[in-house]
Amino acid sequence: MVETTTRDRLVNEAMRLFSEQGYRATSVAQIEKAAGLAPGSGALYHHFKSKEALLAAGIDRQLDRRGAMRDVRALFAGLGDLDTELTLLGRYLFAVLDEETQLLQIAARTPADQSARVAAAYAALVDGLCAELADWIAGWAPHLAAADAQRIAVVAVNALLGNRAGRMLYRGVGAQLADEEYLSEWTTLLAVRIRA
Amino acid sequence: MVETTTRDRLVNEAMRLFSEQGYRATSVAQIEKAAGLAPGSGALYHHFKSKEALLAAGIDRQLDRRGAMRDVRALFAGLGDLDTELTLLGRYLFAVLDEETQLLQIAARTPADQSARVAAAYAALVDGLCAELADWIAGWAPHLAAADAQRIAVVAVNALLGNRAGRMLYRGVGAQLADEEYLSEWTTLLAVRIRA
DNA sequence: GTCTATACGCCGATAGAC
DNA sequence: GTCTATCGGCGTATAGAC
DSSP: OOOOOHHHHHHHHHHHHHHHHOTTTSOHHHHHHHTTSOTTSGGGGGTOSSHHHHHHHHHHHHHHHSSOOOOHHHHHTTSSSHHHHHHHHHHHHHHHHHHTHHHHHHHHTSOTTTOHHHHHHHHHHHHHHHHHHHHHHHHHOTTSOHHHHHHHHHHHHHHHHHHHHHHHHTTTOSOOOOHHHHHHHHHHHHHHHHHO | OOOOOHHHHHHHHHHHHHHHHOTTTSOHHHHHHHTTSOTTSGGGGGTOSSHHHHHHHHHHHHHHHOSOOOOHHHHHTTSSSHHHHHHHHHHHHHHHHHHTHHHHHHHHTSOTTTOHHHHHHHHHHHHHHHHHHHHHHHHHOTTSOHHHHHHHHHHHHHHHHHHHHHHHHTTTOSOOOOHHHHHHHHHHHHHHHHHO
8 A cells, every 4th residue: 555645645636637627627625525635625725825836736746757768769779670669669659648648638628828837848748759759760761851850750749649639638439549550550651751 | 891690799709718718717707798798797698598508509500610511532633643632631621620620629628528519529520531531542542441541541630630739729839830841741641651 | 688786606715623 | 634614706697677
């Protein structure tokens, strides 16, 4: 059994509820109840000075969890042929996006002017993924201009992001491809382009 | 000067505000003020029985506007080579997504259980675009299996959707490619794949 | 059809007992 | 640290005058 402080439980439940319902639609009482406190009591305010400070703490924690695993080229280089590495890379990018699902959902459902932190965190995440992928592509295709590798990376990441956005925001509605099937086509698309 | 009824103005302003701020974050008073009525007066309730009925009316209108322009193959077929048609098709898909921006934004910022109508409307839009594109691809590449054409179309539409999602939800934050640059790479990616 | 006035509830946040 | 109790504000929605 993991020892969790009340503060940690509050952050956990708040981020979950924010991602499911949105920031404004989630009440402080609801968060307290989910964390095992009496709903409606101000118990939350002994740990955070306001509801927005709680959101900020959740975003900071999410950003701290990331930051490892910078050099993707070193991780995947030399494992096999282009298609194999590309498939692994695609799975890795999907995994990162899935880990950040809460943040992406909160970002989508929080008006930018209400909390600029979320928008900035999203931008940092996506820009980082694009840069990593562009770096990897440049390593595999030295004949391509750096700008071309960057453009390919942006489109490729957006293709994965669009898939996850559809999943996150409208779960269960509409026909979705299975992950492996989607990644298979994504890989083929990129491999052919990089070789051309 | 276009004759607009108060009811139309209410729908217009409500959809605009919903897409900018989200459904729950937008108050009835705000909608009334934007439509030229006294904020806080219940004047809105003489046109709609509730705030949710107003949202439903907006979604219905948006869905009615669409529905024309079904057969994309007929529109773009025979115009030129594959790259040319693909570029035009990409612009068309972007245009459709842009026209439906309000709906997509509202869908993203409205919890699914709060209004299933929005989620269903989104699913219909994206599924329709995928089917249109798959149809077009199948026409250009008869050697591909129908399932392959469908998979390519799904990834391609998701790539455009991911781009627009980033624009809509986090406007101004993060480096974004210009439309023409993005579409250029998107076209190249697909053209190479279809020819392979 | 639009207004003023208002009912009634929920929300964020605070005060103070234990 | 958590509780009960409560304040002030804003939310949706309604009643009734004009």
